[in-house]
Amino acid sequence: MVTHLRNQPGKSHLGCLFTLCFLAAAGYVGKNVGEVYFRYYRIRDYVSEQADFAPALTDDVIRRRLVDYSDSLGLNLGPGDWTVRRTWTPREITIQAQYEDSIVIQALGMRKVWKVRFQPNAHAPL
Numbered sequence: 060m061v062t063h064l065r066n067q068p069g070k071s072h073l074g075c076l077f078t079l080c081f082l083a084a085a086g087y088v089g090k091n092v093g094e095v096y097f098r099y100y101r102i103r104d105y106v107s108e109q110a111d112f113a114p115a116l117t118d119d120v121i122r123r124r125l126v127d128y129s130d131s132l133g134l135n136l137g138p139g140d141w142t143v144r145r146t147w148t149p150r151e152i153t154i155q156a157q158y159e160d161s162i163v164i165q166a167l168g169m170r171k172v173w174k175v176r177f178q179p180n181a182h183a184p185l
Contacts, residue, residue, distance in 0.1 A: 121143050152182070158177055
């Protein structure tokens with residue numbers, strides 16, 4: 060008597076195929092979203108670093124460094140977009156900016172764009 064095995068090689072299951080398609084779509088979308096947020100986290104970290112070095116630097120030097128770094132990330136932040144403010148009571152520095160970035164998803168002939176507003180800022184004692 061010959062019995063047929065259910066798990067024969069070469070057969071695929073619909074659940075496995077659906078899972079693979081879902082993971083591929085999530086990876087495709089996640090890559091675009093991840094790039095935008097990774098860029099924000101990098102500029103936020105650099106702003107915090109500049110706030111920590113603020114006692115040894117002038118506001119113009121800090122602003123120039125921030126503009127150069129944002130240019131290297133592909134962000135359109137000029138010297139006028141950065142606010143560097145020092146207060147004397149309490150002695151601290153505040154660095155902040157605001158910019159808008161776009162998450163673009165293109166698939167199957169469709170294009171969807173989401174605008175996201177970011178505000179990298181840092182406060183540090185002087």
